[in-house]
Amino acid sequence: GGTGSAAAGDDKVVTVYSADGLKGERGNGWYDEQFEAFERETGITVKYVEGGSGEMVQRTEREKNNTQADVLVTLPPFIQQADSKGLLRGYAPEGAAHIPESERPADGHYTPLVNNYFGFIHNTEKLPKPPETWDELLSKKYEGKLQYSTPGVAGDGTALLIKAIHDFGDRKRAMDYLGALQKNNVGPSSSTSKLAPKVDKGELLVANGDVQMNYAQAETMPHLGIFFPAAKKGAKPTTFALPYTAGLVKGGPHTENGEKLLDFLLGERPQREVSSVGGGFTVRDDIEARDDQAEELAALMKGVEVFRPDWEEVAGDLDSYLSGWKRATGS
Amino acid sequence: MSEHTSARGRGIRFEQVTVAYDGTAVLEDFDLEVEAGEVMALLGPSGSGKTTALRAVAGFVRPARGRVRIGDRDVTDLPPHARDVGMVVQQYALFPHMRVADNVAFGLKARRTPRGQVAERVAEALEMVGMGGYARRYPRELSGGQQQRVALARALAVRPGVLLLDEPLSALDARLRSGMLAELDRLHRELPDVTVLYVTHDQVEALTLADRVAVMDRARLKEVGTPWELYRAPRGSFAASFVGSANLLPVTRAGEGKVRFGDTELRVATPGPGATPGPGAGEAAATLCVRPHRIVLGDGGANVLRGVATAVQWRGATHRVAVEVAGHEVVADVPESASTPHVGDRAAVSFAAEDGVLLDD
Amino acid sequence: MSEHTSARGRGIRFEQVTVAYDGTAVLEDFDLEVEAGEVMALLGPSGSGKTTALRAVAGFVRPARGRVRIGDRDVTDLPPHARDVGMVVQQYALFPHMRVADNVAFGLKARRTPRGQVAERVAEALEMVGMGGYARRYPRELSGGQQQRVALARALAVRPGVLLLDEPLSALDARLRSGMLAELDRLHRELPDVTVLYVTHDQVEALTLADRVAVMDRARLKEVGTPWELYRAPRGSFAASFVGSANLLPVTRAGEGKVRFGDTELRVATPGPGATPGPGAGEAAATLCVRPHRIVLGDGGANVLRGVATAVQWRGATHRVAVEVAGHEVVADVPESASTPHVGDRAAVSFAAEDGVLLDD
Amino acid sequence: MLVHTRKGRWAVWAVFAVVFVPLFALPLLVIATASLSTNWSGALPSGPTGVHYASATRGESLAALSVSLQTALLASVAALAVGTWAALSAASLGRRGRRLMDALFMLPVAVPSVVVGLAVLVAYSRPPVLLNGTRWIVMLAHTVLVTAFAYQSVSAALARLDPAYAQAAASLGARPWYVLWRVKLPLLLPSLTAAAGLCFALSMGELSATMMLYPPDWMPLPVQIFAATDRGSLFTGSALAVVLMAATSLVLLAVSRIRTRASYR
């Protein structure tokens, strides 16, 4: 992380560019613990830069001529975007075999590290029972009390589009719905994280979020509840995975160390700690976490259908998704 | 020149005014009354507190003690704009971003003079100071004297009840100055109710324009009186030497109407207004004041002093001759036409008994 | 006072210098030579271009035409700091962020005077202007006259070869002023190589301090000469009236040594240095200059004028008596002691033949 | 000195308070309060606590603070030097030259700082100058972003500077650089310190461009504040912000202690 001191010995370092979320601001996040353990084990220091999920890709691309990063961690569809720009090179880390194949690309250019799910939040005080379906959100009582992050601006906003398209079955119906929702929507929000305090305060009744983050936030925000609206009455609530996904950067200065880091992070112990320390879900199917957090998280996800968007397609069609949404909502 | 109702008959009164900067008093227990319609000149050495006294009247500085009255109002706590004074400050302080005409119009507009009158009064004031042709200039495009005249016009234009002038003519040449003096004089005749407090270091200005003169020294008032009084019968040696030039001779009293200067006994007609011929007066030390122009060369007068000429200086209309008598330099201003001794010659000078004034100190 | 090598013998020469602001010339075809070591006083009405002339020497303003030389160097294109001049500007321009001592030390440090000497020379300069006790003050904490003296000390401290003084004593009272004049005089005797160009509007200053006086009017040089010449035998009426006061009487020539004023025939001894008794001179109009103090009351002189007293003004050492003669006001300065007529009385005044000077214009 | 009556002064101060409190005091107060709260769900916060400060003064945050301070110090000094130099030389140019300089030095603020960040990154991630991944690129970007402010303040002050002082100095034999150093710059000092403070504070708070640029071992505090708030840790973020502001005000205070006698008041 930011040290302000001179870097350690040159070849005993690895540089990670990562989307934010896995590092604790009190030095107690998943990254914090794992990086420390990694250094203890291998003597390699991790240098870390974080930013928005899209930003990190942009930055890696802008630095192509003098690459600094060895490992890039970000969320879909940005990891796919990075790959399509040719920023990543293939590597199959040691633990990768335990990750379901459907979650990994054939060329092995990237691997999920920590699982996370898209979700919604509601104020448990003013709205004890969360809405079950999308349609309920059109009710008058949500006027000016509902907000979702802007698709195209915030990654989670894009995710909301994806879920809507999935739930409504096709793009047109999803867009029509979002157009109708606009009268209740407060307006764009660049960042999802800003929505949680608003919901907790009762400024908003409903907003979008992600499970790992909201779960962590609930610690300081007592009125926060997580839910997943269903496509229609009676249907199962749905969500999809938004895993933190890592790839090795092509031309990175310490690629070997990067490989070691990926191996380490996908190792058994770090993956076991994903839920207890990170509030997320392990990506390995051979590990079952048993700590309290893991059980609570599992309870949350109970009965929720997890679908898998075609990220390649999303990455390719993102522009048309966005223009469609803009047209529908008049933004 | 008709209306100036607000100005009627308002004098200035300083009551025990003390002004201090950082603890040192630069005006101390200052007591002075300027009567309504009077022109009072303030004379004094550089740094004696003249400007400070004016600033206290204008309200730029708050006395640490004492009160300032204008007319029957106690203005000590009043803001400057409510005091109806006009001031010309020593450094002019023209508004650099306004043209000359706007500078002069400023006070008029501030007092909401009807628009029609403003232009007329501005033109009038500028004409009065001979700056009619410069109305559209900016101050920085004027010479020093021109700037000063604009500052004067700016203060005159508002026709305040009280006019505070801080060396308003110091940057002007003698001719222009006497022209301006005549203008001020004329103005004062036209507006006899205006009270004027006037700082100057020019004797002629003080003597010709002022009804009375106040002499200051080191933050204190030394003496007040009509020019004539101060000139002819000053009380103290400070005022004597400051108003006009003076020979101040250390003498000892030698009986009624007589003093002794060195070896010479001199006759003096006036014992000095405040001289107290007390018990020891017979031998008491005193100071005799004789004006240089009252001293003539030669031994024709009642009192004759003999010595050696040490300097002769031509000063235009006069020669100033210095003669050393009994270890003291006695200065005489003699007409240019008189024949003067050479430096080093023995010379005698003399003066009439009534031209020697015995001072208090 | 020992070293000031750079200063040796450098005069100032204006060669056809023209300075214009926005197209109007404020100094026009100005030709003047100030010799090395000379003190030249610049006299002239407000706005006549005196300051501008000084600024041209200092390098603050570039002539549109003409050259300025200091010594044998053409400095017209030289930056101010390379000219070795010291200047006291009319508005002082003391550095507000420096204490008095630092202000005075500024020029010395700028010229890399050895550190040890700086303090000494600063103290000396401040002492000279009587500001020794104020070294640690900031300029804003000084009175007007004190600021001016600091400005003077600042210019004197560097002992420049050329000293440009723009009304350096205007804010001082008469006593202090004459003290400073004496100091300047002493300084000039000690440093005889310093060339001084001195703007003043004080006659006594000009006459007593200057070796020569240059009179300016409306951007042009009118007349140059020693004070005595200008006073006793001016050529033009402008200089005559500007240097000292003057009665300028319109007369017609009436033959050798005679002129006619109204009905009266007057004798004049000098035909005026440049008077050209040409063919028509017999009846030509001319101006006769008579100094007021050369006129006496009564008919004792060679030329007697009779009229009515119109004003009597007491001016301290003298009375100024105005007598209307043939529609003209003739002014006489008579000693205070003389008895004066009352206003409205018939009065006669007279002057000697040699006191009337016939002017060129 | 403008309002002389006691009543008038109180009236003015009342108006001042009415503008000042809701616009400036309250927002800051909110942040300060938030930094001491455990949660803020209703109109008022609850649960006074100091834990946020405990984490805000942790090693990593302190390192970030020191990074911010160093960056801001270097950037403001560099900006002040360049800006002052530019303003001084612009002042001696003709009207048109001055206009051109004005426009050029204004440009950096006319470009969205995101773009400045990206552009600088692009330009210095390729040979011959490789700055990305080093702290210098952050300092460079900050300098670029704040130079305009230094330039503006100084040239505005220069326009008001009375030429008589420089002239008097020159006539005393002072060479131009000496005049500059002993007369002009001291007279400009109030504006220079104002500009320095402005630059420093701006650099301390810069986020948009820094986000694009900062190398792993040079993370300024605002980035950390952003990271904290962005994951919903508002209160920790607030505490960090309070630390940031406290540090900034301390430095500003020090700068304002550079007393100058050139001010009349």
Add this chain to the structure above:
Amino acid sequence: MTETLASRRPAGPRVRARSAAQRPGGSARTGRVWLWALPPLAVLAVSFLHPLVLVVRESFSGGTAAYRQVFGSEAFTDALATTVALALGATLGCVVIGFALALVVAFVPFPGSRSVARFIDVFLSFPSFLITLALLFLYGTVGMANGLWTGVTGAEEGPFHFLTTPWGVLLAEVTYFTPFVMRPLLAAFAQLDTAQLEVASSLGARPARIVRQVILPEAYPALMAGGALVLVLCLNEFAIVLFTGAKDVVTLPMLVYSKAILESDYVSACVVATVDVVLSVGLYGLYRSLTGRSSRRARAHA
């Protein structure tokens, strides 16, 4: 306090004579002057102009197609209008409020007014998004202000709903940018010749007139310079807008951000950025020529 302030005398005379001749147009001299301007220009060129040129070049990398596309989009024109309107409004607000506050601090000082001025400076170091956040706690629908209101009146809802409108952005920008106006103003006020204020007041001018006719013209260059900065900064303010999140507040810098970062459309981002730069410079130029004219009127030749 007032006494001691009022009593300080100006040390400085203000001789403003400066002749045209003083800046001779000799080409040698001009050349030398430009030589002096060279070092800072070089620094600017290397550190900033060069990257900027890269941006502009990138924007033309596909010919003018990208431009045509950007100009054709409604989102762009809307953003353009919003950006300009917001910037103008915020500039006006900052100039007015900054001038008023600076006046009080400088001329009607109260104990601690200096620290208040410094306090306002601290906003400069505020990451601007935090202001939005703070305003949310204050004026949000369930914020303190509305909370107090409903608490006192018992009403259902408080009266403050402006946060998610452009007014919210305006408020945040005014809060954030006012120090940019105040700082140079306070510096300028500090150098005002007190004697002018005194004389004006003794000529009968009340405070309002003195402010208008004496102080304002003197401080005008500083005020306008501050205003110019704020204008340009507002045109490019991004974090505040980003974090306010209001339906109808999308500005050009936000467009740049979303294009460059999230849509990964660097070329369009460069196009919008270029347009933004041109807009900023254009508005700045317009502003300077408008204010410059009156400032020249106010201080001709200065």
